[in-house]
Amino acid sequence: GKSTLMNLIAKSEVFAENKLFATLDTTVRKVVFDNLPFLLSDTVGFIRKLPTELIESFKSTLDEVREADLLVHVVDISHPQFEEQIAVVKQTLQEIGAGDKPVYMVFNKIDAYTYIKKEEDDLTPATRENLSLDDLRRSWMAQTESPCIFLSALAKTNLEKFRTDLYGMVREIHAGRYPFNNFLY
Numbered sequence: 001g002k003s004t005l006m007n008l009i010a011k012s013e014v015f016a017e018n019k020l021f022a023t024l025d026t027t028v029r030k031v032v033f034d035n036l037p038f039l040l041s042d043t044v045g046f047i048r049k050l051p052t053e054l055i056e057s058f059k060s061t062l063d064e065v066r067e068a069d070l071l072v073h074v075v076d077i078s079h080p081q082f083e084e085q086i087a088v089v090k091q092t093l094q095e096i097g098a099g100d101k102p103v104y105m106v107f108n109k110i111d112a113y114t115y116i117k118k119e120e121d122d123l124t125p126a127t128r129e130n131l132s133l134d135d136l137r138r139s140w141m142a143q144t145e146s147p148c149i150f151l152s153a154l155a156k157t158n159l160e161k162f163r164t165d166l167y168g169m170v171r172e173i174h175a176g177r178y179p180f181n182n183f184l185y
Contacts, residue, residue, distance in 0.1 A: 026064050033167040036174060041068065062096050069173050071103045072166070077136070077150070078112035083128065104169060105148035106162065107136075111155045 027042040041064045065071065073089060075082050093099045110133055118130045131139070137150060149165060151158035175182060 033163065033170070036167065036171055038170045038174075065093070065101075066096060066098050068098075068101060070169055071098070071101050072106055073103050073146075074106045074108050076109050077107040077133075078109040078114070102169070103146045104165065105144070105146050107148060107150045108153055110150050110157060111152040 029040050029042070031038055031040045043064050071093075073086075075086060079085065090099070093101065113133055115132050116129050117132070118124075118126060126135075133150065147165065147169075149158060149162050151162055153159070
């Protein structure tokens with residue numbers, strides 16, 4: 001999942017377990033791509049209807065999101081309600097005042113994505129369950145204002161493009177903030 005992807009980017013190993021909450025702590029790692037250093041914060045996922053006893057713990061994650069220069073929104077594309085989950089994240093970002101942050105949409109777990117192919121003579125409208133990955137790549141997901149990528153952290157599909165894209169985005173932010181400090185790249 002998301003932690004597997006972040007471990008591959010940072011080339012480090014941190015605790016990653018497939019549970020609702022393995023931890024509520026944000027993990028921050030220094031990452032260097034081609035001499036360009038930046039901090040990568042791996043936060044807990046956004047949860048709709050969060051239990052009240054966990055809200056205080058979740059606030060520190062929201063602080064990390066508000067302070068970020070770039071959000072990497074990792075979506076489990078194999079999850080049946082991934083579109084609803086995207087909507088919850090967008091709504092939450094708006095509510096905490098981070099709706100204008102640049103976002104790189106990462107559709108992960110393409111290796112686990114399944115769909116039901118419709119018969120050619122079936123004229124009923126296609127539903128989410130009938131869309132292939134190619135259909136999704138041509139849909140609204142790939143045509144939003146935010147850049148996006150379809151990959152598999154587990155199978156290491158499209159990871160180099162992801163790293164290249166992320167480097168370009170971080171470099172652009174760095175160049176805007178420090179215009180005379182381009183010796184790193």
